[in-house]
Amino acid sequence: MADAVLIRALKGQPKTLNLCNRHLDKIPKAIGKLECVCQLNLKNNKIKKLPPELTHLFQLQVLNLGNNAFEEFPQLLQHLHNLEKLHFFCNKISEIPPTCLNGFKSLTFLNLNNNRLQTLPPEICNLLNIQFLSVDNNQLRDLPVEFCALTTLQEFHAAGNQLISLPLEFGYLTCLQRLHLQKNKIRELPEGIGKCYQLRVLDVAANELRIFPTELSGLPLKELHCEENPLLQHLPVHSLQEEEVLALKEISVRFVMRSLRDRYSYLRKAIRRYPDLRDMLAQCSKCAVCGEAFLNTWLECVHFLDAKGMNLGNAIGKIPVRALLCSYKCFNSQDHAYYGVAFP
Structure with missing residues (x-):
């Protein structure tokens, strides 16, 4: 079925290709001939690996691999240098090899929700243009200090993990506007968060917070969610x-x-x-x-x-x-x- 779709697509050289909900367990090698594709949707299949031919999609900007069966983060993705958005939610990824993050120079959006990640590698700092990063519902216990080098990050989601604290250098995330950390085990927010001068939404509901940092009132917050914390009375x-x-x-x-x-x-x-x-x-x-x-x-x-x-x-x-x-x-x-x- 997928081969037939690709054959028809070869005639028109489309910019967008939708192969979601096809029950695919692998991607046909013919995908490498669609060099004009900018958006590729492979969501809701049973794919475990990517073919090397995918690296021929030099113009690919948006790739959706959500809700598949990946157990390893595909290293060949680092060769898609024009990739701007990567959806990788609902898979079985337990780690991200450090070398995989070296090639994402154009990536602005990364969704890794509902995987099995226990750590983020220090090389996360190589996402030089990242603006949106989501790792909801994983098994993260901490964030590497290098995470705080993501100075272009505007929105970060890490709800439903096992985080106890945030790096002391968190204040370096000066572009951060939305921070969602609900349903973790965070006991204290770093004082440096007061330097996130653009932070407008802070969700720390259902954690273990008793008190907020000294500079909280200086933030331009529009929303603060802090219910289900043992806050001081x-x-x-x-x-x-x-x-x-x-x-x-x-x-x-x-x-x-x-x-x-x-x-x-x-x-x-x-x-x-x-x-x-x-x-x-x-x-x-x-x-x-x-x-x-x-x-x-x-x-x-x-x-x-x-x-x-x-x-x-x-x-x-x-x-x-x-x-x-x-x-x-x-x-x-x-x-x-x-x-x-x-x-x-």
Whole structure:
């Protein structure tokens, strides 16, 4: 049946070829003669392997291999240099060989939903133009740090996996607009997510989150889905703490950071000769109450934001957001809305 379709297609040299729902267990070798094909649909068949002749489709831009019987990611796909969209959902892929990702220079869309992936290779960073990536319903436990090099990524779906955390470098995904991570085991979102300045949709429903990162309110979110998480509740309990004794390193860092605010400070000039010190000071945080810088000694607190005040049309109620305070002195001061975190 497929051979007959290809014979008819050879006469017209079509741009689009639809071979879905044909009960195919292999692709006829004659496919390699259709060099004009730009879109090839092979969805809903029983295909396990691709013929080498497929690499002759030099103009192929869209390939749909969804809902087939592939157990291995076809390495010959890397030779389809003009491929822009690849649908590979509902197969049995358990891993992606690193070399397979070297040739996808034009790929902007990749759908790997409903496979058996346990990891993504570090070479995922070779998808230089990827805009849409979906790996829903796999078995991923983490994401490689190289994933954060996908600076063109606009939409990422990883729902229904086993993710516990995200890379600390997640903030490098500055083009990200939609992030769907529902139904995982994520306990904490990285502070770097606050640098995803274009993020408009964040879905972290049905995870294990208790609190959100400090910069959440600075994101241009239009939708935040966080139901079915053990979020901290706004149940204040009175507590008064004594001022702690700071380590000498912490005292020194705080002194240096205060001095650096003076444009005529000697330290401001001297520090240029100590790059390691500059790198260490770059890790400093700012107290949510007094605004002073600190390095390692802080008090983790929480404040509760009203979803309506964040212009989140879909969310209601209070959202717990992390806040860092430099000392118990600031914590015990009056007229702030920060609470210490009490664990049961």
